Amino acid sequence: MTHPVPARVARLCEQVSPLLDDAGREAAAAVRAGLAEPLRLAVVGRVKAGKSTLVNALVGRRIAPTAAGECTRVVTWYRYGAPERAELHLRDGTRQELPLVDGRLPESLGVPDADVARIVVHLQAGALREHTVIDTPGLATLTAANEAATREAVLGAGDPAAGSSDAGQADAVLFVFREAERQDEVEFLRQFRAATGELAASAVNAVGVLSQADLFDGAGMDPFDAAEGQAARLAAARVADVSAVVAVSGLLAETARTGRIREQDARVLAAAADVPEQRLRLRHRMPLPDGVDQAALERLYPVLGNYGVHRGRERAGAGAHRLVGWLESVSGMARVEELLRRSLLSRAHALKAMRALTVLTRSAQRAGAEAALALIEEARLDPALHPVRELRALRLLVAEAPASPLRAALEQVSADTTDTARLGLPHEATPDEIAGAARQRAAAAQSQSAFALMPAEVEAGRVLARSYQLIARRARP
Template identity: 50%
Template sequence: MADLEVRGVLDELLVGLAEPLRLAVVGRVKAGKSTLVNALIGRRVAPTAAGECTRVVTWYRYGSPDRAEVVLRDGARVPLRLDGRRLPEQLGVPLEDVSRVVVHLQAGALRDLTLIDTPGLATLTEENEAAARAAVLGQECSKYATGDADALLYVVRESERADDIAFLHDFAAASGSLTASAVNTLGVLSQADLFNAQDPMGAAQRTARRIASTSPGQFGGVVAVSGLLAQSARAGQVSETVAAALASLDGVADAILPAWQSLDVSGLDKAAAAQAFSVVGPYGLLRGRGPARQGATSLRRWCEEASGIRDLEEVLEGTMVPRAHLIKASRTLGQLSRLGRRVGCQRVLDLVEEVELDPVMHPIAELRALHDLLGTAPESAQRPRLEALLAGLPAWQVLGLPEAPDRAGSGLAPDAREAASRARADASLAVTPAVAAAATVLARSYQILAHHLEARRGPADPT
């Protein structure tokens, strides 16, 4: 039985390597996870109200035609009919029999990412938290099993808490020694439009920067987002009727509008306020009236820009997606190492070590060194050098040189060897282990680059 279980884990790891990056959206109950998922997908498909679908793990994958199915714990699959292009409130099967729901959608955002929406953590319902932890960290009933997620979007509302950081530590441990949270975890400060401040979005952005600076080892970045505004803008909820309702409130004083539900003020159309409030929330009620005067297109554009969703996508597309193959390979090697130790197979451990030493796999060492720097020395000069290598920039940029066509190709090899020599000197002078290790990794990176440049001997500048 153990052999079959081990083989099952190996099969799962192979399948995971061939798929797009699996990005789990994790956070406390009512943190706004499903609303954020809808905004990223561009469709209001994930349920946001309490129901059976919010209590199970749901995978959103690219596929055609649009369809959904319930995967049972015994492996059976039951078709699930989408209700008006949305998941229904009821699954039609007992919750205790459900492993996960899988939704296939023709959505551009899902070409490079598989989104995994999880039930809330820190809830009174132990089953919900167990489902979320199993999806990300692995089934506790199996000593061999691993979690499904390659990376995390960790959603917090106003600030991180001790149990949030504890979960991130668990994720790092479950991912294996080669993968840790700073390089495959982004923080999202959700519901940024609800911050109790005169400028809610500005206050949320300052809080996001504070979390990022105080938790560099846990988050590779923290972005403030209004999931409601983003979802409304992208999921077709901003109509001309909504824009007209919001524009009709333009003459209401700012001081009065936030209390529209409890006040009886002449000129305040409560029906219009309620209609607009359900789509844009309190922040949009105040700040969206001007754009709404220009119609739905103007209001939709304002909602998307104000929401911060583009900032989040830029981080995802600039860091997570380009590094997906490294994150997945790193996670797989780490889990193979853990599996080899647990089953006592030295051959597996030897093979993992052999793969790690292959120059082709050296970027994984760069990724690991970057993580260590983010956690202990984020201001180190080695950090941008590692990031340049991991970003796949042209050789002249990696080496910090001005663009010079006549020095392209093999002409840059001496510069690469000189950079390797400087990195070795930096390693000998470093005062912290992380900086010394990063400099040593960089020395090998530049040496490999020099070999690559010499081998090409072409006129084009290699990347």
């Protein structure tokens, strides 16, 4: 563990653990163990929002069940690991193998779902090297226990509004909106901000997707164009809750990435290329023209949806490879992954540190351990944990002064890349060039902070100046 952020948090865990009660020591040990793991990304949304389909697209496997069943009522973790397998982590602390069926989670768990804390699936999927995906039961479900499982996994136990939550197990959230936001979604996002402690006034650790973009009613527009417009409106309305919202079709992405399209399917679609779209929509009332395999075409509708079938016909003539490439492109999944990389994965160490500080602080407060609280405060001021302060300042700025000229600089410097990238300099820049540029920008940020009118801009300028000073120090110790 050579990165300074997790190394400093690990040292803090070792320092405070002896000062905590049994529950606090257990929490500190869990925090310490989690520092070496990939970012934990919870996928959250209402029932039927398309969460599990999106998870399958993220993982590149048709592993998550999309129809209602016992598995969809339990929180499921998808982690990188071999051999590929699934396990039930029961509430009594024991574990039990859950055999996969044709590479997918089974419909039945074999035990009451109330006895299951979570399902853990180990897969050799490249995407899971960077982040562990936590698939959650839907919000606003008719089964209170299902929604409670989601809230416990993401928000933790206790009352987030009262500051008594354990901060949950997720480092970040991918929130899935289906259409316009609902009141329960707004409330959940508010509680997530409260539960995450260090981010109580920001949206650093939450991004949004508007799912099922292929089903949007565009009133004559392309459904994806209509969905993009709605995503932009959601992002503007929830600027304090999610850093961005992008439109995506989880179904098209899942189909493209999980090998569901074969050459035979492409030929079936191509044969229907000249059939008017309205005739396809009326296919149950009148037979399709000769040469179109109606039964085979019908089997493609659940795989591609109306949009994929009707718009994919003209690409299918070039073969399955061309069709799959179009599905991948139009689905919007690449934009989702870019959003995850830019907003979450590039800052994974700082996000995990924020959650760790929240867990340790609340454990120390419950135990009345003043000495532990003093050590935590000392760690907050350590230059090694300055990235935590950067992210907090950034999202405060986005929430209070989104048009501030400091925003772009703070976004760039808070990305967990190289110092040359943070400064926008060529990779081959010399230490003297790096130090000189950093000092100039530190002075400019201090000046902007001095003349700022809004508290968020004052803090952003101070934090940015300190960031540049630390870069200059690293370049020329």
